[in-house]
Amino acid sequence: MQRSRTSCHEDFRIFAGSANPALAAAIARTLNVDLGGAVIDRFPDGEVAVQLTETVRRKHVLIVQSTAPAVNDHLVELVFADACRRAAAERITAVVPYFGYARADKRHGRREPITARVVADVLQTVGIAHVVTMDLHTPQIEGFFHAPVDTLTAVPILCDALRDRLPSDVVVVSPDRGRVSLATSYAQCLGAEVVVMHKRRDDATHTQVTHMVGEVSGRACLIVDDMISTGGTMAHSVNTLLARGARPEMYVAATHGLLVSDACARLDTPAVRAIFVTDTIEMSDQNCAKLQVVSIAGLVASALQRFLEDGSTMAG
Numbered sequence: 001m002q003r004s005r006t007s008c009h010e011d012f013r014i015f016a017g018s019a020n021p022a023l024a025a026a027i028a029r030t031l032n033v034d035l036g037g038a039v040i041d042r043f044p045d046g047e048v049a050v051q052l053t054e055t056v057r058r059k060h061v062l063i064v065q066s067t068a069p070a071v072n073d074h075l076v077e078l079v080f081a082d083a084c085r086r087a088a089a090e091r092i093t094a095v096v097p098y099f100g101y102a103r104a105d106k107r108h109g110r111r112e113p114i115t116a117r118v119v120a121d122v123l124q125t126v127g128i129a130h131v132v133t134m135d136l137h138t139p140q141i142e143g144f145f146h147a148p149v150d151t152l153t154a155v156p157i158l159c160d161a162l163r164d165r166l167p168s169d170v171v172v173v174s175p176d177r178g179r180v181s182l183a184t185s186y187a188q189c190l191g192a193e194v195v196v197m198h199k200r201r202d203d204a205t206h207t208q209v210t211h212m213v214g215e216v217s218g219r220a221c222l223i224v225d226d227m228i229s230t231g232g233t234m235a236h237s238v239n240t241l242l243a244r245g246a247r248p249e250m251y252v253a254a255t256h257g258l259l260v261s262d263a264c265a266r267l268d269t270p271a272v273r274a275i276f277v278t279d280t281i282e283m284s285d286q287n288c289a290k291l292q293v294v295s296i297a298g299l300v301a302s303a304l305q306r307f308l309e310d311g312s313t314m315a316g
């Protein structure tokens with residue numbers, strides 16, 4: 001049976017968690033709908049309080065919520081799906097542009113949990129039947145879900161933003177072997193060469209580069225990653241590239257700009273010319289002169305539009 005665009009729009013409601021209401025509002029605006037009514041709050045003891053303030057009976061509910069810092073609170077806010085399920089929503093999709101705990105996708109040492117798997121279980125337990133996310137840390141996280149997971153990528157829009165800023169001799173640098181595929185996507189998009197650093201992890205927060213594949217001598221560098229958290233990986237990569245003779249003209253790009261623990265200050269060195277991230281994570285109170293934030297709202301809205309019309313989330 002064919003569904004018209006209008007009937008499809010009447011059938012869905014889009015709600016915002018508190019992680020990034022500006023992004024949710026921008027996505028809703030692009031889809032030409034208002035955000036659904038909900039109260040997202042905290043009880044005096046810190047527990048999460050959520051309540052629907054409109055009916056969702058037989059509707060397709062989309063909840064936009066990055067599980068960004070404060071990660072645990074934002075994750076628990078997704079119990080909103082349970083409220084929707086109990087209010088007889090027909091289908092619940094979580095739009096999770098940044099998927100927290102994605103780095104806990106395997107056991108790094110003995111007696112550790114695989115928290116990303118636990119998060120997948122929690123999301124499905126509260127009734128989420130579909131997840132739309134962006135540049136997952138590792139694609140195999142999709143396999144932690146029985147529900148379908150659509151992973152979008154911000155690489156093309158970041159490349160569009162970067163293209164005019166980069167010198168013609170730039171090389172794209174993967175800061176570790178886990179990002180080779182991401183760096184290759186950037187390099188293809190920009191028509192540049194790829195350089196790969198091999199990183200050894202000493203513990204959860206300390207790494208060191210042991211060797212490098214590719215030539216950086218005299219070249220400008222674009223270092224790419226899925227996320228910048230403390231900025232340690234990027235800062236360390238910048239220093240290593242400079243020590244190996246790269247030109248002090250570095251650009252840094254990542255889909256998810258967590259930017260915690262003075263990341264901006266750590267990257268505020270003369271060699272770093274610009275830091276490009278997207279708005280999967282809300283940028284509040286960031287005092288970061290070199291930061292360029294590219295919005296993914298249009299990209300997510302287009303994917304959701306196709307998805308709501310029962311098409312593929314991918315363009316083309």
Ligand code: R5P
Binds near residue numbers: 228230231232
């Ligand atoms: C690690 O595997 C990730 O891809 C990022 O490189 C890392 O999480 C970035 O964290 P930070 O900015 O704290 O070094």
